Amino acid sequence: MQTTLTALAVIAVGYILAYLVFDRLRDSFGYVGGAEYIVIGFLLGPRVTGLLGAGQVQDLTPIVSLALGWLGMLLGTYFRLPTMALIEADHLRVAFAEACTTFGTALAALIGIFHYVVGYPWPEATVQAVTLAAVATLSSPAAIDAVTRKASQRSPLLPVLQLTARLDALVAVTAFGLILAIFHQGQVSPSVRPPTATEWAVINVAVGVASGVLFHLFLEHRGSLDEPEGSSRLFVALAGAIVVASGASYYLNLSPIYTNLVLGFILANSGGTHRDVTRLLLVTERPVYLALLIFAGAAWSPSSPELLFIAPLFVIVRLAARFTGGWIAGAVVAPPELRTPKLGRALLAQGGIAVALAVNYTQVRSDLNPDLILTATLVSVLLFDIVASRETGEVVDQATSDARRGDTSAPDPLAS
């Protein structure tokens, strides 16, 4: 009894302390993350109080899969084609260049670390390197949105940053989804021939497309969010859809985030429900993200000591990749009116999808350093989320004053 009460007291005190610390960071740095929820998850989990034992953490899988799929689907709904068609070509070029260069740079460095420094064979090194490169590429729109809300004047850089953050996520989730399919883990029934890497990749996309088409039919004519209890009922249907799609992915040891990204893309581009779906996903994004942080905290355990150096190394790799990607996109690819060599500095926040990828990795590839991937991701998310808002704000302010001096201003493609 005493142990349990002590555990409850530890959680309460720990949470309040974490809340106060991160609240201070919120005031000083414009911190937008939810690190106190990682702390509470860690305190609840088997490593500290054990109130959530290892078995109970596993029992939470339905909620976690819902959270993973939720974030994946929300990302998919961003890519509504009629809206995308209005985006300026220059913006797209900058965003793609930034995302691909960042991913490529991080991947090259991480493959070097895993293969040449740690000594993993190519397949294992590639899976881990691609996963961490995907995590490194992600940039959260939360810091940019926070700056947008504060900004007294609309900067021409903001729409580029918002678009870049979304394309970063697209590149990262697609790379992660494909690597899990190509280096597929797990047995199939003896009655069928094991699919090839290409076939797994096709199956991965097909599950998302089939889910998208079926749920488009399922959600059509459901009534509006504005009807009484409309949001709760849509929530149930959406949660069901996401859990089914995520369940199918888990069933095949693939990535539910990627499957739901495809599902979200199809829902956003078909039928009349896309507005309600997107609205609901946006409203519930934060609680879902925080639930994921709690789970990540509860599931976290330190990596083996000989590999622990990779976590700080990963932070450095990410910083280097971000700056390289930002420099190439902002200084080389960008047109003169958008030229921002320090573009990478504005994209430091990582946010929910990074945690989602790491959690997903721990579930699908529990055989290949899951603790290392989760540790590196959490360390990176915690550090970058603290400084990101301030850095983004400075870059945006600089770009705004440059634009004012040059009397140039780019139209806002997303505003339409």
Next chain:
Amino acid sequence: MIRRLVVLMLLVGGAVLLEPLRAPTEGVIAPRSLFLFGILLLTADTFGALAHDLRLPRLLGYLVAGLALGPSLAGIVPAGVLEDLSMMKRLAVGLIGLLAGAELRLADLKERHRTILLVLVFEMTAVLAVLLGTTLLVQHWLPFLQGLEPGPLFFVALLFAVLLTVNSPMVTLALLTETGARGPLAKTTLSVVLLADVVVILLFTGAFSLARSSVAGTSEAATEILFGLMREMLGSIAAGALIGAVVTLYLRFVKRELVLFAVVVVFAVAAAAEALHFELLLSLLVAGFLVENVAPVRAEPLVDALHQTAVPVFVIFFAMAGAELQVREFLAVWPLVVVVALARMGAIFGSSRTAARIARAEPVVQQYGWTGLVSQAGVALSLSVIVADRLPLVGLAMQTLAVGIIAFNETVGPVLFRRGLERAGEVVVS
């Protein structure tokens, strides 16, 4: 609707196609369980909408969906999957407990205390007496009473009667949420059902210990059990007060992410309840009540947040409850089920009408008050499991019949209560 049913069938078909590509994953909940949980949610949502179109309570649709997919009928959702997902059900019970407690307002209790108390006392006494009488009357057809001496027979029959006196806070809250009812009938029913829940657990404690000691012939063990259960009960109330204090502090100093906070509280309390042996539902009910009525903070934000979670929680709870219903066992004893259930319903009808009339309650309460007291669900099922586990000699056979009666009341009760609310003119959301 047809389109949605076709989509559901295609999803199940798709699952069959994927079956050979299945990759067993160690260390996490079975992927199949997750997929089937999604199917269960979507089917329940569809059947709920269908029930609504037929002017029946949505929760009936959820129950039927669970029953249709569950091990009793189609077997698409096997028993192992339900076990895998038991945490979700516990979460549902906990959140509803917290909401139910917060919905119980001291002002309402004070305003209609006379009606509530009279209905509570009359209904419980009448149901107990009628069920005890009926049980003794049909004892030759009841397998769990066969071969018992008069003393044990009486106490086992009493335990059976107490078990069936329980109402259902889950059904009541689900219907009040669905219909948006806030009138005198809704308020009175909610108060009676929640208070009856506490009283019945006390009664059950006594009846269980008496039955167990008379069957086993060990009075020392009975005292031990009695104290054990009393400790559990008082522990739940004390834990509820503690949880209430924590929730109050959170509402006072943090007041953010309330849905998430409530979910974390429920998980933490569920773990603590298991370790310290107290009742999850009762402790959260007490916590909700204290936060709403005693704490020096405004509980509305929490209540609003809990209301947001209510619909998904009800879908999960009732779909899983439906999947756990045992049709075969019900079919084996259905004549007895109908007799006992009708006797219970008659007792509720007569006693609550009389009590409401004596208390000079509003006409709608006098006329339709009984409709809200017929339903049974989770609490009654949990108590029947306790009897089966701790008194296997008679408990297993008793559980079969009790579950049949609970299933009957779980199905008929919500329909009656919805009709009652409609006729009372309290249904806000049609």
